Amino acid sequence: MDSYFQVRDAERTAWFTSQEVRNIADVAAMVTKALDAAGGEGETSVQALADHGGISLRPISADRFSAQVRDLFCEPPGKLLAELDLKDDTFYCASWVPREEHCVAVSGMISRLLGVYELAMVERLEKHLDLDRFCNEIWDHLHVSFVAPRMERQSERWGPRDRPETGRGALYKRAADLVATYEELLLVPDEACVTHYLGDLGIHIFKYDAAQEQIQNAYEKALSVMEMDDAEFQAEKQFVYRGEIISAMRDRLLVGELKPGETVLFVGTEPYGGPGDFELRGGVVEAVNPSERTCSVRGEFFTMHDVPLHYVLGRYDTSVEGEHYGFPHVRPLFGENRDLAGQYLREAEASWNVQQAETQIDAPQMM
Numbered sequence: 001m002d003s004y005f006q007v008r009d010a011e012r013t014a015w016f017t018s019q020e021v022r023n024i025a026d027v028a029a030m031v032t033k034a035l036d037a038a039g040g041e042g043e044t045s046v047q048a049l050a051d052h053g054g055i056s057l058r059p060i061s062a063d064r065f066s067a068q069v070r071d072l073f074c075e076p077p078g079k080l081l082a083e084l085d086l087k088d089d090t091f092y093c094a095s096w097v098p099r100e101e102h103c104v105a106v107s108g109m110i111s112r113l114l115g116v117y118e119l120a121m122v123e124r125l126e127k128h129l130d131l132d133r134f135c136n137e138i139w140d141h142l143h144v145s146f147v148a149p150r151m152e153r154q155s156e157r158w159g160p161r162d163r164p165e166t167g168r169g170a171l172y173k174r175a176a177d178l179v180a181t182y183e184e185l186l187l188v189p190d191e192a193c194v195t196h197y198l199g200d201l202g203i204h205i206f207k208y209d210a211a212q213e214q215i216q217n218a219y220e221k222a223l224s225v226m227e228m229d230d231a232e233f234q235a236e237k238q239f240v241y242r243g244e245i246i247s248a249m250r251d252r253l254l255v256g257e258l259k260p261g262e263t264v265l266f267v268g269t270e271p272y273g274g275p276g277d278f279e280l281r282g283g284v285v286e287a288v289n290p291s292e293r294t295c296s297v298r299g300e301f302f303t304m305h306d307v308p309l310h311y312v313l314g315r316y317d318t319s320v321e322g323e324h325y326g327f328p329h330v331r332p333l334f335g336e337n338r339d340l341a342g343q344y345l346r347e348a349e350a351s352w353n354v355q356q357a358e359t360q361i362d363a364p365q366m367m
Helices: 024-037 062-066 099-116 131-137 173-185 212-226 230-235 242-255 338-362
Strands: 004-008 013-017 082-085 090-093 120-123 195-198 203-206 263-267 280-289 294-298 303-308 312-316 330-332
Touching: 173 195, 173 203, 173 212, 173 230, 173 242, 212 230, 212 242, 242 338, 263 338, 280 312
Parallel strands: none
Antiparallel strands: 004 013, 004 120, 082 090, 195 203, 263 280, 263 312, 280 294, 294 303, 312 330
């Protein structure tokens, strides 16, 4: 049976069934329709959802919103759920907000819009509507996506609005990826982690209840491992992709971990038994080049040079029980990730094929 909702002011009402409320565009349209019914500014005030996630809103009144915009979606104060950017006219869901908290942000958006026009949203029989429950009930029909503007907006969690959006206080999605990588590779216990993986969206975010100082400390530690400061990390275009962050951090961690003479499991960078024979191999580390972050590994038949350090996946240890990466007696180095191993094998084969093609082009032609 449908639930019934109404938007009303002191004199006018507008009723909607739950089946009519299907997505964010419908929510925006509902508010617009209610504003029209109440004699509000209607279409000039509210713009329906644009295509790429986020709720596009024309500022109802910049001077009305500007003094309070930082507090619009804080409940309780200090826990920013979202922010309304008057310049870009876009509603952004903060990237560290867990999916289950999005409905609260949507609730705040609706509540604020209604509040500006002194409207109330109630259930039938004069029962006051619980907006959070309302948004939870229709969540499956809402499409609030993470929006990644060029530079993620500063959160209230990081201090006053007039604080410069530079330095390590202005954290953004890439920072969450870095910290998540640090926690994953260093095997940080779940209860001590400050990031959370949203499987549905395939991204990492900072935990909603993580303290500012805790997040900042984790970010500092991750930057230290990368041997970078915040500006250098932000400037690296390759780090837009988390896979690149993982490889780069593994390189740096393995510089101090690997020792000549160790027997390791690694990604073979040359085929053993002919074209296409790229597999995980066992070998002995002959040398480590810290400046290039590569190593030489002597395999069963020959030595492979300039092997990227992140291709070394584990060391052999007879005390280790079970299998890792499909091999017995292997102790993974900085976690086990079979998908990543598969990616490295494909990279190694592609790189080898490019090298061979270039060699054939450069070879002198017989007349």
